[in-house]
Amino acid sequence: xxxxxxxxxxxxxxxxxxxxxxxxxxxxxxxxxxxxxxxxxxxxxxxxxxxxxxxxxxxxxxxxxxxxxxxxxxxxxxxxxxxxxxxxxxxxxxxxxxxxxxxxxxxxxxxxxxxxxxxxxxxxxxxxxxxxxxxxxxxxxxxxxxxxxxxxxxxxxxxxxxxxxxxxxxxxxxxxxxxxxxxxxxxxxxxxxxxxxxxxxxxxxxxxxxxxxxxxxxxxxxxxxxxxxxxxxxxxxxxxxxxxxxxxxxxxxxxxxxxxxxxxxxxxxxxxxxxxxxxxxxxxxxxxxxxxxxxxxxxxxxxxxxxxxxxxxxxxxxxxxxxxxxxxxxxxxxxxxxxxxxxxxxxxxxxxxxxxxxxxxxxxxxxxxxxxxxxxxxxxxxxxxxxxxxxxxxxxxxxxxxx
Numbered sequence: 001x002x003x004x005x006x007x008x009x010x011x012x013x014x015x016x017x018x019x020x021x022x023x024x025x026x027x028x029x030x031x032x033x034x035x036x037x038x039x040x041x042x043x044x045x046x047x048x049x050x051x052x053x054x055x056x057x058x059x060x061x062x063x064x065x066x067x068x069x070x071x072x073x074x075x076x077x078x079x080x081x082x083x084x085x086x087x088x089x090x091x092x093x094x095x096x097x098x099x100x101x102x103x104x105x106x107x108x109x110x111x112x113x114x115x116x117x118x119x120x121x122x123x124x125x126x127x128x129x130x131x132x133x134x135x136x137x138x139x140x141x142x143x144x145x146x147x148x149x150x151x152x153x154x155x156x157x158x159x160x161x162x163x164x165x166x167x168x169x170x171x172x173x174x175x176x177x178x179x180x181x182x183x184x185x186x187x188x189x190x191x192x193x194x195x196x197x198x199x200x201x202x203x204x205x206x207x208x209x210x211x212x213x214x215x216x217x218x219x220x221x222x223x224x225x226x227x228x229x230x231x232x233x234x235x236x237x238x239x240x241x242x243x244x245x246x247x248x249x250x251x252x253x254x255x256x257x258x259x260x261x262x263x264x265x266x267x268x269x270x271x272x273x274x275x276x277x278x279x280x281x282x283x284x285x286x287x288x289x290x291x292x293x294x295x296x297x298x299x300x301x302x303x304x305x306x307x308x309x310x311x312x313x314x315x316x317x318x319x320x321x322x323x324x325x326x327x328x329x330x331x332x333x334x335x336x337x338x339x340x341x342x343x344x345x346x347x348x349x350x351x352x353x354x355x356x357x358x359x360x361x362x363x364x365x366x367x368x369x370x371x372x373x374x375x376x377x378x379x380x381x382x383x384x385x386x387x388x389x390x391x392x393x394x395x396x397x398x399x400x401x402x403x
Contacts, residue, residue: 001077001102002026003036003068005089008044014306015109017281018201019083025204025382032403034075036068038088054087055151059158065092072100078402079389081105086112087154091162094171103396105388107176110303113168114189116144116155121228121300124342126323131188136160163190173392178304179325195395197388200329201309202381209315209369210289212362218247219351220291222284222307225254230297230321230342232256232263237297237347239267245348246272246355248295251287253278289314292361293354296320299342304329312372317364319351335368 002023007013026033043050057064068089072080080097082089082104097104112118114131116139121127129138136156139145145152162168168175168191175191176199177183183196223229231250238245250260250273257275264273276287288294294311296302301324308329311318318336320326330336337354340346354361374380389402 001034001036001072001075001080002083003080003085003089003093004038004083005085005087006037006039006041007084008040015084017306018107018109021202021204022081022083022385025202025378025385029382034071034077036071038064040088043088055154057090058087058154059090059161060092061088061090062092064089065096068093068096069100072097072102077102078398079103079105079392081107081389083107084109091158091167091171094167098171101396103173103389103392103398104171105174105176105392106172108178108182108186108303111182111185111301112155112159113162113186113191114159115139116152116159119228119300120185124227124299126301130159131185134163134190173395174388176388179328181301181325181328182303197391199381199384199388200376201304201306202376202378203309203313203372204378206310206313206372207285207289209365212292212365214290215292216247216290218249218291219293219295219355220249220251220287221295221297222251222288222310223296223305225250225252225256225260227256228298228300229254230299231260233299233342233344234295234297234347235260235263235267235269235273236344237351238269238272240344240348241352244352245269246293246351247274248272249274249276249287249291251276251279251284285310285314288316291316292358292365293351294318294336295351296326297339297342297347298324298326301325309372309376312368312376315365315369317354317361317368319347319354331371335364335371 004019006016023033043053080102082093085093094104110118111120122142122144130136136159140149140152140156143149143152145155175196177186177196178200180198183198187193225231238248261275264270294316296305298321308318318330320330321341322338323341332338337350339350
């Protein structure tokens with residue numbers, strides 16, 4: 001059984017897509033898959049009443065607990081695999097599953113179990129205060145969720161409550177961390193090391209690589225246009241490069257779009273930078289397939305940026321911020337380049353070095369595809385997931401084949 005709280009459709013989420021891809025992968029392999037999905041749009045449409053319901057649901061939702069118990073009793077699954085319980089499903093899911101004797105797996109798409117912002121980020125810089133202190137009061141003091149103490153309160157209470165209850169130590173049989181970096185930090189938070197397993201995302205059925213000579217002389221960014229993604233810093237790096245800067249296409253939408261559009265004009269970048277805006281996944285993949293470089297200048301740590309996996313699948317090298325999970329995903333000088341976080345001067349120098357060495361850039365693209373084929377295919381991911389499910393069942397006291 002797969003459980004997931006879909007985010008609002010106004011905020012497209014990679015987590016939604018990962019859940020759907022894993023569901024499809026399991027069905028293709030012949031497994032019986034039951035889904036227990038809820039959709040935030042249902043409550044968002046209720047306005048302030050929906051907001052209040054969401055806030056009250058974060059620590060514990062008795063209705064979600066009741067509904068999951070009934071669903072489990074009806075279908076008797078071997079495994080409950082949760083992708084996102086925030087905000088309406090809540091951690092009550094794991095208690096319901098345990099009461100019904102079902103093994104549990106939880107994919108950690110972010111750091112929400114220990115961080116109210118879910119990103120280990122505050123004021124545009126990495127923050128470990130709550131992790132270091134093993135307490136969430138700093139998050140309340142700083143209003144880390146949506147820059148509001150009131151909005152942060154339910155999250156702070158939930159994190160602390162489930163730490164005290166031992167929910168993550170006793171009610172989850174296996175956690176899936178997306179990178180070794182994330183695993184390290186979640187272990188620091190108190191999750192038992194023997195319950196943490198690293199499994200990255202995969203790309204199902206990628207197309208063939210676009211021949212290098214047919215690609216556009218273009219650099220692309222694909223993602224949310226928000227402060228933590230570092231796009232404003234990237235524009236300043238492009239200004240420093242001057243007339244030598246390659247064409248840059250920013251694909252995505254978000255709260256900073258208006259500010260970025262003004263910056264493009266103010267910095268004199270109208271001829272070098274295109275704000276593409278939001279597009280479908282398929283359209284984004286076409287832009288990426290014909291690009292020669294992907295840039296990801298994130299100020300936050302990131303979990304596992306799916307666009308890196310997509311770039312590798314399409315044979316596109318990647319320039320990323322040198323911190324967090326991305327240091328374990330991108331091999332400097334091999335599949336891409338690691339660049340100092342938030343430093344437009346460093347970004348301008350490194351990007352120009354890569355861009356001017358076209359032959360090396362092409363080789364990096366081929367190496368990126370090789371990295372994909374060795375780590376991020378559906379077949380490899382399926383074997384990893386089956387191993388994790390089996391471990392969870394053994395942990396739970398059941399050693400049987402998964403249906």
